[in-house]
Amino acid sequence: MKLQPEFVQPSEPARARALFSTEDFTLIRMAISEYMQQAEDQNERRKLANLFHRLGRMV
Numbered sequence: 001m002k003l004q005p006e007f008v009q010p011s012e013p014a015r016a017r018a019l020f021s022t023e024d025f026t027l028i029r030m031a032i033s034e035y036m037q038q039a040e041d042q043n044e045r046r047k048l049a050n051l052f053h054r055l056g057r058m059v
Contacts, residue, residue: 029055 020028029052036048 025055025058 032048032052032055036045036052039045039048
């Protein structure tokens with residue numbers, strides 16, 4: 001007869017790993033800045049500007 005170890009649920013969830021590094025945010029901001037200058041649609045430019053601003057707060 002084999003005894004199987006009981007599964008013990010951790011008391012806290014595991015910490016999430018970072019998806020992007022700090023350098024990645026800088027590169028993404030540079031790319032968005034370039035694309036924002038070429039975008040013709042005003043609504044798209046506004047969305048890109050907001051994203052650019054949000055990414056700036058993360059660095």
